[in-house]
Amino acid sequence: MDPGREAVAIASLGEAVERAGSKGALRPSRRRDDVLRAARRVFSQKGYHGASMRDLGEAVGLRRGSLYAHIASKAELLFEVIDAGADEFLRALAPIAASPRPAAERLRQAFRAHAEVVAGHSEAATVFFHEWRFLAGEARALILAKRDRYEALWRSIVEDGMAAGEFRPGDARLVTIWLLSAANWLYQWFRPDGPLSAAAVADAFADLALSGLAGRGPGEA
Amino acid sequence: MDPGREAVAIASLGEAVERAGSKGALRPSRRRDDVLRAARRVFSQKGYHGASMRDLGEAVGLRRGSLYAHIASKAELLFEVIDAGADEFLRALAPIAASPRPAAERLRQAFRAHAEVVAGHSEAATVFFHEWRFLAGEARALILAKRDRYEALWRSIVEDGMAAGEFRPGDARLVTIWLLSAANWLYQWFRPDGPLSAAAVADAFADLALSGLAGRGPGEA
DNA sequence: CCTACCGATCGGTAGG
């Protein structure tokens, strides 16, 4: 809650949020958190354009117009939901990518971290993947930069593994997309109340990615 | 264009399309194809709820109201775009899944078929994955049934491979989701004008899926 | 936080 850092964050969001700043809409509050939570849920269910401000108002118990005492715009809500989701993924992966452990072990940890974020923040993950393209200007650029940073963290694990001879050589970028596909797709089907835990799915995916469908399992090496 | 088959198809779509049938809106025409093509493009770019009938009209060179001489509703357009996309995927995979070839070979063919459908029908694929949840009633059930059939075709290859000892034993359902994740995610990043062809990406994914990141490549077996 | 509005636009339909 350092006001200096917050001012920097506000300045980076461009015109819409600056207007909000001048109105004080960005000031944190319990009500504001309620609105963000409602946005996460309603956007994930109906999509950004399919969700109306009335929907959000009903979800939080306010009239449509009253929401604007807490936020600057519908677009600002979309950015905040997506940005918070992106931060969850980055925060979970950063220490794993920077660790000195073998690449295969870090790959397993990366799958676990990713699966646990999806399991714990499925609404934000859905909004991230489905609605980021409706962001405009700086908000969009900021989110795409975080997405690229996240992919670069995964790629660094792949490149380390190839350099160390742990992984067979190949197109690190393509291999990274291949690995991330399985991780990213989780938001489409994984349910915390399903038969498998996030960690179990992550471990299964890591085993498959490392050993392959026609290879030996990790216990048979 | 057998009118009997068309009547069955109409009946299966529920009330909205039956209304269309009674007005003749479902009768094929060049103009109707133009509208469907425009819907595919505009829905893929703006999303279903973000695209207005005015957008569709502009894309096809008609006023908004004139579209209703050719279609019954915006919802009907969404269904038809998604259904045609689903049929492309099913039509490409069905003969591969039914083939008597080894499972590993069929898996490679499945990746190729899927990647080529994504490459050739990227707009329909995007609309399929992002907008199917905005379908209602029977239209939604029909699409989910096709999605399940497609997944079952992939799973049959996995099960055959495990039964034949080509693939190591495991949870066929989870392995299928893992394989399909890489295939499905293609619509997010694959571009036909990129450095790799759809077939090249498919082959790389098949090699990785079969041999794994830490295993030997197909030429080193 | 509300009611009461704005300029505009929504999906869909009217008569001709």
Added chain:
DNA sequence: CCTACCGATCGGTAGG
């Protein structure tokens, strides 16, 4: 009579 389309407008709702 048909098709393919027009300009205008329906009742409601959008973000603000």
